[in-house]
Amino acid sequence: MNRFxxxxxxxxxxxxxxxxxxxxxxxxxxxxxxxxxLGMGVAVICVLIMSNVIISLVRNITPEEIRIPVYIVIIATxxxxxxxxxxAYAPALNTSLGVFIPLIVVNCIILGRxxxxxxxxxxxxxxxxxxxxxxxxxxxxxxxxxxxxxLSTGMINLVNPFDETQILLxxxxxxxxxxxxxxxxxxxxFVTFAILAALVSVxxxxxxxxxxxxEVK
Amino acid sequence: MGELVTLLVTSVLIxxxxxxxxxxxxxxxxxxxxxxxxIGMGVAVMFVIVVAAIVTYGLYYLALVPLGLExxxxxxxxxxxxxxxxxxxxxxxxxxxxxxxxxxVYLPLITTxxxxxxxxxxxxxxxxDFAQMLVYSFGTPLGFALVLYIFSTIRERLDLCDVPKSFxxxxxxxxxxxxxxxxxxxxxxxx
Amino acid sequence: xxxxxKLGVFLAxxxxxxxxxxxxxxxxxxxxxxxNNEKTEKAALLQMYPDASESDFEEVELxxxxxxxxxxxxxxxxxIFNMKVSGYKxxxxxxxxxxxxxxxxxxxxxxxxxxxxxxxxxxxxxDFRNSLLxxxxxxxxxxxxxATVSSQPVVDAINEASTYVDELK
Numbered sequence: 150m151n152r153f154x155x156x157x158x159x160x161x162x163x164x165x166x167x168x169x170x171x172x173x174x175x176x177x178x179x180x181x182x183x184x185x186x187l188g189m190g191v192a193v194i195c196v197l198i199m200s201n202v203i204i205s206l207v208r209n210i211t212p213e214e215i216r217i218p219v220y221i222v223i224i225a226t227x228x229x230x231x232x233x234x235x236x237a238y239a240p241a242l243n244t245s246l247g248v249f250i251p252l253i254v255v256n257c258i259i260l261g262r263x264x265x266x267x268x269x270x271x272x273x274x275x276x277x278x279x280x281x282x283x284x285x286x287x288x289x290x291x292x293x294x295x296x297x298x299x300l301s302t303g304m305i306n307l308v309n310p311f312d313e314t315q316i317l318l319x320x321x322x323x324x325x326x327x328x329x330x331x332x333x334x335x336x337x338x339f340v341t342f343a344i345l346a347a348l349v350s351v352x353x354x355x356x357x358x359x360x361x362x363x364e365v366k
Numbered sequence: 367m368g369e370l371v372t373l374l375v376t377s378v379l380i381x382x383x384x385x386x387x388x389x390x391x392x393x394x395x396x397x398x399x400x401x402x403x404x405i406g407m408g409v410a411v412m413f414v415i416v417v418a419a420i421v422t423y424g425l426y427y428l429a430l431v432p433l434g435l436e437x438x439x440x441x442x443x444x445x446x447x448x449x450x451x452x453x454x455x456x457x458x459x460x461x462x463x464x465x466x467x468x469x470x471v472y473l474p475l476i477t478t479x480x481x482x483x484x485x486x487x488x489x490x491x492x493x494x495d496f497a498q499m500l501v502y503s504f505g506t507p508l509g510f511a512l513v514l515y516i517f518s519t520i521r522e523r524l525d526l527c528d529v530p531k532s533f534x535x536x537x538x539x540x541x542x543x544x545x546x547x548x549x550x551x552x553x554x555x556x557x
Numbered sequence: 558x559x560x561x562x563k564l565g566v567f568l569a570x571x572x573x574x575x576x577x578x579x580x581x582x583x584x585x586x587x588x589x590x591x592x593n594n595e596k597t598e599k600a601a602l603l604q605m606y607p608d609a610s611e612s613d614f615e616e617v618e619l620x621x622x623x624x625x626x627x628x629x630x631x632x633x634x635x636x637i638f639n640m641k642v643s644g645y646k647x648x649x650x651x652x653x654x655x656x657x658x659x660x661x662x663x664x665x666x667x668x669x670x671x672x673x674x675x676x677x678x679x680x681x682x683x684d685f686r687n688s689l690l691x692x693x694x695x696x697x698x699x700x701x702x703x704a705t706v707s708s709q710p711v712v713d714a715i716n717e718a719s720t721y722v723d724e725l726k
Binding site: 170171173174175177178217218221222225226228229232233248251252254255256257260334335336337338339340342343344346347348350351354 | 385386387388389390391392395396437440441444445448449474475477478479480482483484487488491530531532533534535536537538540541543544545547548551
Binding site: 211212214215218219222223225226229230233234236237238240244 | 571
């Protein structure tokens with residue numbers, strides 16, 4: 150498949166979260182605020198690109214039987230390094246993302262793409278695939294946290310992760326009396342996710358129908 | 367003793383790993399379509415978690431801490447989990463081929479099951495002693511299996527209902543999960 | 558047998574390289590993390606006692622083994638314990654200052670709590686704090702009903718801290 154087509158697919162049609170249903174655990178848990186969503190998204194992009202590149206580089210010398218443990222060790226090392234960097238340079242993000250930073254190791258997206266793509270393609274293709282999937286994940290997580298944060302607190306509050314005292318954006322969209330605090334709880338997470346997943350499903354059905362109609366012609 | 371009972375109730379129901387902590391969602395969505403596979407998965411996960419928790423707990427305090435290698439925790443834990451899942455897979459394949467077939471690709475996926483790694487990490491970060499660790503490591507997958515089973519019974523019924531086209535499959539399952547989460551959150555505060 | 562050996566060696570080599578990379582990253586980040594923690598702690602101490610200056614707090618060493626006590630400071634005749642206890646998810650980190658003579662709780666500041674919002678996080682609220690102030694740290698303290706999993710470890714830790722006051726004096 151054309152590498153840019155693959156990159157584009159990762160964003161919407163094959164969106165890892167709403168289409169392939171990978172990495173759902175973290176999506177539901179950390180999307181309470183846009184700050185968290187963006188922070189996690191960037192961390193995942195970094196790990197995804199680096200792991201795709203490294204695994205693609207060693208794909209020819211790794212024995213077939215132990216490829217999964219080897220991939221896991223590589224991913225775990227990258228995640229641990231990212232965790233240490235976040236703890237050192239963005240401690241507020243570390244507290245709000247909590248245990249979900251080390252859990253990036255078992256984020257199905259990363260191992261899934263390593264197994265399905267990086268182990269079979271060259272370095273540049275794998276890097277682009279990582280970027281596409283990572284952006285798709287970040288897009289999904291940001292949209293979801295935007296909806297949840299606006300509905301549950303009425304405001305969008307963006308803070309510089311490297312210096313929590315610096316506020317980048319702070320606008321109120323819904324007056325305080327009308328907020329639905331349910332959206333900051335697990336219930337709201339499931340409901341928001343379900344509706345967004347259904348919307349993506351509608352888009353996919355529509356796109357498939359169009360493609361089928363084109364073929365008939 | 368009372369403290370341990372509280373810990374058990376908390377980890378099974380109140381702080382339920384799926385509905386409250388959002389962990390284990392992949393098997394939750396993937397294996398919950400039939401009751402039999404839900405039970406099989408629940409038991410397999412419980413076995414892996416209890417054994418993995420004990421092994422990683424021992425490794426952390428007997429090897430990593432004395433050597434000052436705490437930062438190797440993530441790699442060590444995940445390697446232990448991966449090998450354990452591999453062993454469990456071989457065991458199930460030999461003893462019950464039908465269960466092996468019905469679990470399919472989800473058995474090796476227990477390695478990437480967030481619940482397993484989370485339990486191992488929490489045992490350390492919460493400074494649990496051995497008894498607390500055992501209770502927590504047993505209660506958490508019990509809560510997981512419980513919710514998985516209930517969910518599979520609902521999904522079996524849901525397959526026979528008239529669901530709007532765009533909600534078929536995972537979206538409607540998530541709405542069900544939302545309602546279940548609401549129900550379980552009513553239990554908060556009893557302890 | 559030879560095959561398994563080869564596989565094992567490969568995995569070992571990969572793990573060794575990984576371990577080396579991690580050790581390097583640890584060297585770089587550990588000092589920064591330690592400095593951050595100290596900064597937060599100093600800020601919390603000053604929040605507890607705004608009239609004091611940083612140099613008034615003297616760090617003392619606790620000889621007994623404790624899984625909850627992270628640091629102890631001496632300030633005037635008070636001993637300030639920095640303690641971390643478990644809870645639902647991440648538990649609570651707090652400062653409690655106990656008078657060295659009569660073991661009365663002088664001040665309490667919960668620094669962080671990652672537990673369920675509205676329940677476990679009640680340990681962060683003023684009601685819980687006010688219920689602790691001026692009580693003896695040796696007696697049984699009140700927990701928050703409906704949130705005992707978060708609050709019980711805190712009061713247990715305060716009782717534990719009171720046992721260390723004698724040896725620190």
